Amino acid sequence: MLFTDFNLKNLPSSQTLLNYSNKFPKVDVEGVLLTLEFLSIAKEVNSAYGKHFSQKGLSEGKFTILMLLYRDVENPVSPSELAISANVTKATITGLIDGLSKDGFVRRSVHSKDRRKQTVLLTNKGIDVLEEILPDHYKKTAKLVSRLSEAERTVFVQLLRKMRDGISDFTSTEE
16 A cells, blocks of 8 residues: 555656665565556556546446447347456446447437347447547557557566466455
C-alpha cells in the first residue's frame, strides 16, 4: 500500500531509492524504478484512452462492451458472460448495458431457450458507431508503439509477459 496515493508523475530518483535501500537492504532499486516507470506510463496511456473514448461519447467500459459484442455480432451474450469477459461486477455491467441501451447501441432481448434470462446484442447503430471509430482507434493504438522496430516489439511483448508472470509473486503472501 506504499504507493497507493503516489503521484506517478513524480517518480523517486535512483538516489532517493538508494537512500531507502540503506534502511531496507533487500530493496531492488532498479526493479522498483522500472516498475514505477511502467506504472507511470500505463497511467498516462490509460488517461489518453479515456480522453480518446470521451471524444467519441464513450467510456472505456462502454467501448469494451461494444467490442466484446462486435466479436460475434450475430450471437447474443448474457450480461453475466459480458461481466466475466470485461472483468467487471454484475452491478457494473448492468450500468454499462443501461447506458449503451439508452444510447441506442445495444438492445436487450429474452434468451431464446430460457425466457427468464436476458441477452444483449449490438444494434445497427452500435455497429455503425464502432465501424466509424475503429479505424482511427486502431491507428492511434498502433502509434503508441510506432517508434519500436519489429525486433523491439517482439522483445517488448516477451518482457511484458514475463512481467505478467511476476504478478503472482507480488500478490503472494510469502516473502
